Amino acid sequence: MADHITLQLARYRPEAEAEPTFQEYEVPCRKDWVVLDGLNYVKDQLDGTISYRWSCRMGICGSCGMTVNGEPKLTCATFLADYAPGPVRVEPLRNFPVIRDLVVELGDFMRKLTMVKPWIVRQVEQPLSEGEYRQTPAEMDQYHQFSMCINCMLCYAACPVYGLDPHFIGPAAIALAQRYNLDSRDQGEAERLGVLAQHEGIWGCTFVGDCTKVCPKNVDPAGAIQRYKLKAATEWLKSFFLPRGAG
Amino acid sequence: MSQPPPYRSFHPRWHRPRMSTWWWLKRGSHVAFILRELSSIFVAWFVVFLLLLVAAVSRGEAAYWEFLIWAGRPGVLTVNIVSLLFTVFHTITFFNVTPQALAVRLGGKRVPGPLVTASHYAAWVVLSALVAWLVLGG
Amino acid sequence: MARRPIEPLLWLLFSAGGMASAMLVPVLLVLFGFAFPLGWTAPPQHAHLVAVLGHPVVRVGLFGLCTLSLFHWAHRFRYTLYDGLQIKHLNELINPLCYGGAIVGSLAAAYVMLRIP
Numbered sequence: 001m002a003d004h005i006t007l008q009l010a011r012y013r014p015e016a017e018a019e020p021t022f023q024e025y026e027v028p029c030r031k032d033w034v035v036l037d038g039l040n041y042v043k044d045q046l047d048g049t050i051s052y053r054w055s056c057r058m059g060i061c062g063s064c065g066m067t068v069n070g071e072p073k074l075t076c077a078t079f080l081a082d083y084a085p086g087p088v089r090v091e092p093l094r095n096f097p098v099i100r101d102l103v104v105e106l107g108d109f110m111r112k113l114t115m116v117k118p119w120i121v122r123q124v125e126q127p128l129s130e131g132e133y134r135q136t137p138a139e140m141d142q143y144h145q146f147s148m149c150i151n152c153m154l155c156y157a158a159c160p161v162y163g164l165d166p167h168f169i170g171p172a173a174i175a176l177a178q179r180y181n182l183d184s185r186d187q188g189e190a191e192r193l194g195v196l197a198q199h200e201g202i203w204g205c206t207f208v209g210d211c212t213k214v215c216p217k218n219v220d221p222a223g224a225i226q227r228y229k230l231k232a233a234t235e236w237l238k239s240f241f242l243p244r245g246a247g
Numbered sequence: 248m249s250q251p252p253p254y255r256s257f258h259p260r261w262h263r264p265r266m267s268t269w270w271w272l273k274r275g276s277h278v279a280f281i282l283r284e285l286s287s288i289f290v291a292w293f294v295v296f297l298l299l300l301v302a303a304v305s306r307g308e309a310a311y312w313e314f315l316i317w318a319g320r321p322g323v324l325t326v327n328i329v330s331l332l333f334t335v336f337h338t339i340t341f342f343n344v345t346p347q348a349l350a351v352r353l354g355g356k357r358v359p360g361p362l363v364t365a366s367h368y369a370a371w372v373v374l375s376a377l378v379a380w381l382v383l384g385g
Numbered sequence: 386m387a388r389r390p391i392e393p394l395l396w397l398l399f400s401a402g403g404m405a406s407a408m409l410v411p412v413l414l415v416l417f418g419f420a421f422p423l424g425w426t427a428p429p430q431h432a433h434l435v436a437v438l439g440h441p442v443v444r445v446g447l448f449g450l451c452t453l454s455l456f457h458w459a460h461r462f463r464y465t466l467y468d469g470l471q472i473k474h475l476n477e478l479i480n481p482l483c484y485g486g487a488i489v490g491s492l493a494a495a496y497v498m499l500r501i502p
Contacts, residue, residue, distance in 0.1 A: 014259040070274075097261035105261055160277065163266045164468055203392040206464045207344060208280050226348030229396055236393035268471055284465040290406045291458035293414055294451045294490060298497045300417055301447065304438060305500050308431040319422030327418035334414060338407040375412035381443075382416055383426070384433055 005029040005080055006087035007038050009050060012098050020098065022089075023047070029084060035075040036064055039090070039102075052102040059216060062152030066102055067091040072157035072214045094157040109153055112169050115195050116177040121188025133185040146179035146224055148217040155211035155221050167200035171211035171221030174202055178224040181231075197232045205229075286337040289330040296327070342367040395460050395484070402457025405450050435502060444498045451494035452487075459487035 004026045012020040025046050027038040036054055043050055054064040057076045064075045069089050080088065096104035126133060155171035162168045177196055181189045196202050205225045212222040271277040296318075303314035317323060345367060346360035421428035437443055463483040467473040 012262050014262070020262055094264075095266075097263045099259055099261055160266075160270060161468060163270070164471060165473065197393065203396060204464075206280075206284065206461075206468060207348075208277070209344065209347075210276060212347070213276070220347065223347040223350070226344075227350055229393075230348065230400075233393040233397045236390065237397070266471075271469065281465070281469055284461050284469070287458040287461035287465075290402075290410060290454050291462075291490075293406070293410050294454050294458075294494070296418070297413065297447070297451065298494055301438060301501065302497050304431065304434050305497070305502060311431045311434070315417075315422045315428055318418060324419075324422070327414060331411065331414050331418065334406065334410045337403070338411060341403050341407040371408055371411075374408050378409065378412050379416065381437055382429055382434075384429055 003029055005038070005084060007035075007042065008087050008089045009039075009042070009102065010089075010091040010098075011050070011101055012092075013100065024087070027080075029080050029086075031081055033080045035066075035068055035073070035078045035080060035088065035090060038080055038088070039075060050102070051100045060150055062150035065093050065152045065154050065157065067094055067157065072154040074152060074154070074216050077216060093153060095159070095163040096153070096156070106153065108166060109151075109156060109170065109172070112173045113151070113176065116169070116173050116192055117188055117195075118173075118176045118180060120180065120183065120186050121191060122185075123187040135184055139184040142184070143179045143182035146175045146182070146219055149176055149179070149219045149221075150217055152216065154214045154216065155219075158210040158214040160208055160210070161204050161206060165200065165204055168204040169196065169201045171205075171225065172219075174205075174228060175219050175221040175224040178228055181228075193232060193235060196228065197236075202228055202232065282333075283336065283340045286333040286340075289333040290337065292326065292330055293334065296330075338371065342371070395456070398453060398456035399460035402453035402455070402460075406454040406457055409450055410454070438501045444501060448491075448494050448498045452491040455487040455490040455494075456484070459483040 005028075007025045007027055008022045009025065010020050011023050025038075025042045027033075027041045027046075030037070034057075036057055039050070039052055039054070043052075052064075052066070052075075054076065055061040056063070059074055059077045062074075065072060066075050067073070067090070068075065068078050069083065072093060075090070090102065092098045092102045092104045096106065096108070099105050120133075149172055151172060153172065156162050159168075159171055162170050174196060177192045180186045181192060202225055205222075207222060207226060209222045212220045215221060267273075271281045300314055303310040318327070342364050346358075346363035349363065351358040351363055420426050438447075460483070463476075463479055466479050467476070472479065
């Protein structure tokens with residue numbers, strides 16, 4: 001096995017250039033090295049000017065998402081040896097504006113995430129004296145898969161609809177809305193429906209399914225969206241055929 | 248304390264790549280996706296074909312046989328071959344994604360996806376057999 | 386669902402149409418598109434077909450299949466135009482063409498089914 005591998009890193013320095021370029025670096029290709037190790041080697045030893053995000057280096061913080069050889073990946077979970085003999089092309093995450101080099105602007109996702117109210121919403125608060133909101137394992141199982149989301153945004157990078165229409169709320173936000181809708185402790189489903197069932201909310205999704213394929217945590221956002229469409233549609237039917245209830 | 252330096256807000260020019268019209272050609276899974284979406288055109292063609300058939304049957308025996316002869320012409324056959332390929336592709340892709348869209352739970356446990364898909368294929372076979380039996384003179 | 390309350394209905398029609406067409410179109414296409422015109426098996430007698438088609442359940446069923454399939458096409462094709470050709474800004478033209486086409490087709494299907502002797 002070769003002991004070095006070439007990394008082709010996307011560079012974009014808005015103060016100096018109008019378009020992104022690529023720059024090549026030779027990094028050691030150790031058996032247990034991931035792309036992030038390569039980036040850190042470049043930063044420490046070869047070129048301190050590259051900019052990129054990372055934090056936990058173990059696949060739980062969601063900071064290090066980038067496009068590696070055309071695929072959205074967590075660079076801390078993508079082994080260099082799998083790309084030998086290389087080169088490995090590292091670009092910023094797709095479908096987001098690029099601020100610099102490999103750093104993208106995530107404000108759009110942050111706004112959308114807030115819109116779907118990803119927290120327990122109660123219509124009636126239980127008094128403190130009654131203790132916690134209890135939940136059986138079966139009730140937790142209903143939403144558990146969707147709670148695994150680490151907000152890494154690989155799904156947004158993979159989603160062609162989000163790339164074409166930035167008004168689309170996007171896979172992770174809808175999956176997180178479902179995580180709370182399906183939580184037995186939550187009473188906010190109707191509030192979220194108002195946001196999600198707008199045209200750009202969920203109906204823009206055409207079930208391409210790439211979001212589920214790239215998710216590093218098996219959240220299955222595509223499944224969450226389709227199930228939510230069914231829920232929204234049945235709610236619509238109910239509101240159409242049944243009189244608006246007195247409660 | 249001396250004057251603080253004047254602050255100039257610096258907003259870097261973000262790079263926003265535009266998605267090409269041919270985005271779907273760059274990845275095999277996207278080509279398959281677009282083909283799956285285009286299969287709906289052939290579903291619509293089938294509706295036209297079916298209405299032509301039923302109208303012919305309504306007009307009388309001669310019109311019915313003329314329809315069958317017309318359906319056997321090379322042009323129509325070609326369209327129908329392509330339609331069959333696309334409609335079967337639609338069937339397969341639709342059944343494959345149904346378990347993702349419907350989280351079926353029996354007795355608290357989630358029914359495994361392949362089982363849901365298999366039951367759709369089974370229903371397909373049964374319905375097709377029923378239709379064929381009806382049409383052929385059962 | 387304040388802004389576009391019709392979307393949930395259109396999606397339901399799309400899904401139902403997808404299931405109906407997935408189940409029924411292949412067999413009918415094989416029979417009437419190939420088996421009978423090419424003589425793989427003897428085509429049913431005209432009288433028999435009239436009897437089958439004349440049954441109200443069959444007429445309603447076929448009408449349902451046609452209508453749902455057309456709305457399945459309309460919804461899917463509309464989004465294919467949005468995403469494939471990136472002409473979403475023409476939605477005021479695309480939506481009437483697609484759903485209008487489906488409505489016209491459904492009316493035609495109703496007419497054809499009613500005219501069965």
